[in-house]
Amino acid sequence: MTIQMKNLSRRKVLQGMGAVSGLVLAAPIISRSVIADAHSEDTGLSSSVYLMLDTDGTVNIQIHRVEMGQGSRTGLPQIIADELDADWSRINFMPAYGDKKFGDQNTDGSTSIRMFFTAFQQAGAAARAMLVQAAANEWGVAVSDVDAENHRLINKVTGASEDFAHFVDAASELPVPANDTLTFKAKNMRKYIGKPVRNIYMNDIITGSSQFGQDVMRDGMLFAVAARPPVAGGKINTFDKAAAMAVDGVVDVVELPTLSGGFSFKPLGGVAVVATNTWAALKGREALNATFEGGDNADYDTTAFEQALWQSIDGKDNAFLTRGNADAALESADKTYQADYFVPHQSHAPMEPPSATAEWQGDDLQMWVCCQDPQSVQNTVAAYVGKKPEEIYVEATLLGGAFGRKSKPDFAVEAALLAKHTGKPVKMVWMREDDMRHGYYHTIAAQRTHAAVKDGKVTAWKHKAAYPSIGGTFDPAATGPGGFEMGLGLTDIPFEIDNLQVNSGDAKAHVRIGWVRSVANIQQAFALGSFVDEIAQGEGKRTDDLWMELIGSDRIVDPTSEGVEYGNYGMSKETHPIDTARLKAVLKKVVDMSGYGKDMPKGKAIGISVHRSFVSYVASAIEVDVSDSGELKVPRAWMAVDCGLAVNPDRVKSQMEGAVLFGMTIALHGEITAENGAIVQGNYDTYPVCRIDEAPHVEVAIMDVDAPPGGVGEPGVPPVAPALANAIFAATGKRIRRLPIRDQLMA
Amino acid sequence: MKAKINGQAIEYNGDGEMPLLWYLRDIEGMTGTKFGCGAGLCGACTVHVDGVAVRSCQTFMEDVDGTEIKTIEGLASGETLHALQEAWAENDVPQCGYCQAGQIMQAASLLSENPNPTDQEIDDAMYGNICRCGTYQRIKAAIRSVAGDA
Structure with a gap:
């Protein structure tokens, strides 16, 4: 999720761009130079870079975004197919390859549908209009006398009809209609x-x-694994090349470039073993007996670092949002509340560890990568192989899960270098342990919250967060959360209270910090949702009632009106405002669905929370069943989601089901630790994720609203952990302020 | 050593300690069997050896001599999908899909031994197969929809 870090002016500049002459329709996210490129490639009817009809009527949809389970590569074509009145069975779904002409291809931040809905609508509607015009011309009838249905054009005067294929040639000679003439x-x-x-x-x-x-398999392909420095920023010291070369099947041992300067997406260095199969490469790696030097981060120890975070919480405040005077309100309160919350590093741990295949033919480089952003692969690899980004062909394969990890193409550089060195196609295979020990981790976060209550009302909320920033991965000088991170739940707090203070504390990164599904919302929604529950319990109120009080009246919240630099997940505040009525509606819905508040047997309870992220609104209710000995079960969960228009309701539902499990893994198990700069965990035994026996039955409600699409892949995650922790409190009286819960409930 | 993979005879004279997983993927190019953890912890590499689900990453080539191996590529009978494959589609189980071959092979082994498992027996049998996307609810539904018909 990097939306806030991007220069958004490009989108602004191109918004409202009309049609251009020729066959190519300008989508708001396509640059002008790119339109010419697409034009020159035309061999059939193109109404945009995303859509081309062959003369046999086949609809080729260039889905420029990647698929990792979130459903974009099904959802985006649905939009074109609908506006075009196409037959779904006659669509050719084209793989994603990196090219600037497609606009933003970085498939993260839950952006694919919400940012490209209009462009795909326009592509389909423009092509349909051109086909209709061609048919009207041939039949000598008015455009209004032609209809399109299931890949056919119908003459409403005579009742005759013809397949799309019949009109492709004639339509391709017509001008692309201007966007403002299109009807959807x-x-x-x-x-x-x-x-x-x-x-x-x-x-x-x-x-x-x-x-x-x-x-990926290529003729004559070799397989590579690497021994990388266990400390990020460290380097290889010694290795036994001869011993590795002596392993049957090992073809080469190649030192990788040592990482210097900031981390960015650079490979970590170390030494690679290239072999005729993965097993031989693994045996060769073992034979290397590699040793490493630690470098600047060799002292990183997460236990000690946690103490440093709490010192930062006690120390200097960096103010991000100041409304009224929270300190004064806390002084004059009838009652105050305070709580400290901690969330450790997390690993993405996708089922498919990173992998990339590179093949050089002469000076041409082709790559097949499970990447979230093929353009980022082009850009990153280019710097290492002396080519221009656009000279490298990068195709995105399917991704076996990603959750943000595969936005970082360090592993792709390794493949490109090894293929160049050996002169053969090379697949770089990351092992599970490589993935877990050389990740871009979710940050490690301490938070302190205060609230003041006077005359039964919350009059002040003060929230401080200290954690290393994702920015530290790109700028070693970065210290503490950036505005784009604080804007994921804190500077956009939708509370209608007089005194609100949001601060950060300094913290430096000592591992590569990356974005993990829902990013800083993970820890920030955990603290928010838990603390609302703590205050409600203390005040003897229902938690949903307190949420409604805090959220207050139906209105649009605009953090920029209070001086906050707020990114709103890259969307305009006009199309995707923070709408408190929608936030309250999902909460009410989840309460109704779950029966939250009803009497339940001893040890059982339901907890709730609600959060807006990625311009969507999600409320969770989680039921727990805790035995006397502290054994926890989660029998049921309920999710109410308002993601605006749900293009594919079943994929929205499945994302919410999955978000419950992802959130439960964070809440129950997820913890990456470092000792002497190296990551301790290595596989699913030391970094457990939820298994089938822990999976609750999840019910999902999708709100029926008239609003443009919002994000889906990520916003389900944030409310899960606080809802679960709140349920545990209701069932046992034990307040969870530190994740993961693991064995905290054991007697 | 000799074995059969999806009915096809193979002969292998290399390193006996090579896990079946890497033989299938790298030597045979049969990539339907997935690599997830290499340690028997995730089940993505599940195949059948003589009809029983095993983790191919923990099964050495020297141990499959004379066996019949079935992978996801061989689960359907020609064009006719296995009932579980049909159920997986009907229930729209997969998200990313990476673990699903292993899930289906594990479930097929379960149902061949126990055509009508209880919910607890489904949980027990599928415990070793991780799905990071969190499709467990639909996996259970798909298995239940086939159970009893097998």
Whole structure:
């Protein structure tokens, strides 16, 4: 999730761009130079860089975003197919390859649908209008006398009809209609948008023919694994090349460039073993007996660092939002509350560890990578191989989970270098331990919250967060949370109270910090949702009632009106405002669904929380069943989501189901620790994730609203951990302020 | 050593300690069997050896001599999908899909031994197969929809 770190002016500049002459329709996110590129590639009817019709009527949809389970590569074509009135079975889904002409391809931040809905609508509607015009011309009837339905054009005067294919040539000679002349389908006429269309990869997945990054095979390909410095920023010291070369199947041992300067997306260095198969490469790696030097981060110890974070919480405040005077209100309160919350580093731990395959043919480099952003692969690799980014062909394979890890293409550079060195196609295979020990971790966060209550009302909220910033990965001088991180739940707190203070404390990064599904919302929503519950319990109120009081009246919250630099997840505040009515509505919905507040047997309870992130609103209710000995079960969970228009309701539902498990893993198990600068955990035994026996039955409600699409992949995660912790409190009286819960409930 | 993979005879004379996983993926190019952890902890690499689900990352080539191995590529009978593959589609189980071959192979082994498992027996049998996307609820539903018909 890097939306806030990007220069958004490009989008602004291009917004409202009209049509250009020729066959290519300008989408608001496509630059002008790129339109010419797309034009020159035309061989059929193109209404945008995302859509081309062949003369046999095949609809080629260039889905420029990648698929990691979130459903974008099914959802985006649904939009075009609907506006085009296409037959779903005649669509050719084209793989994503990196090219600036497509606009932003960084598939993270839950952006694919919300940022490209309009462009895909326009592509489909423009192509339909061109086909309709071609048919009207041929039939000598008015455009209004031509209709399109399921890949056919219908002459409403005569009742005759013809397949799209018949009109492609004639339509391709017509000008692309201007965006402001396009009409889109009414909601009740939609055939694909808003319908549960099946995952386009279903058959491949269930028969084992789907191709992920780890599955790429090329003729004569070699397989590589690497021994990397256990401390980020360290370097290789000694290794036994001869011993590794002596292993049957090992072809080469190649030193990788030592990392210097900031981390960014650079590979970590170390030494790679290239072999005829992965097993031989692994045996070769063991034979290397590699030793390393630690470097600047060799002292990093998460236990000690946690203490440093609390000192930072006690120390200097960096103010991000000041409304009224929270300190004064705390002084004059009838009652005050204070709590400290801690969330440790997390690993993405996608089922597919990173992998990249590179092949050089002469000076041409082709790559197949399980990447979230093929353009980022181009840019990062280019710097290492002396090419321009646009000269490298990068195709994104399917991703076996990603959760943010595969936005960082360090592993792709390794493959490109090894392929160049050996002169053969090389697949760089990361082991599970490589993934866990050489990740871009979720940060490690301490937070302190205060609240003042006077005359039964919360009059002040003070919130301080200290954690290393993602910014530290790109700028070693960064210290403490950036505005883009504080804007993920804290500077956008939607509370209608007089005194609000949001501060940060300094903290420096000693590992590569990255974005993990829902990013800083993870810890910030945990503290927010837990603390609301703590105050409610202390005041003898229902937690939903206190949320409603704090959120207050129906209104639009605009953090920029209080001097906050607020990114709003890259969306305009006009189309995607912070709307308190929508926030309250999901909370009310989840309370109704779950029966929160009803009497339950001893040891059982339901907890709730609610959070807006990625311009969507999600409320969670989690039921727990805790035995006398502290054994925890989560039998049921409820999720109410308002993501605006749900393009594919079943994928929205599945993302919410999955978010419950992702959030539960953070709450129950997730903890990455470092000792002497090295990550301690290595595999799913030391970094457990939720298994089937822990999976609750999840019910999902998608709010029926008239609003543009919001994010889906990430916003389900933030409210889960606080709802679970609140349920535990209600069931046992034990307040969870530190994640993971692990064995904290054991007697 | 000799074995059969999805009915096809193979002969292998290399390192007997090579895990079946890497033989399938790197030597045979059968990438339907996935690499997830290499330590028997996640189940992504599950295949059948003589009809029983095993973790191919923990199964050495020297141990499969004379066996019949079935992978996800061989689960369907020609064009006819296994009932579990159909159920996986009907329930829209996969998200990213990476673990699902292993999940399906594990479930197929369960149902061949116990055609009508209880919920607890499903949990027990599927415990070793991780899905990081969190599709467990639909995995259970898909297995239940087939159980009893097998």
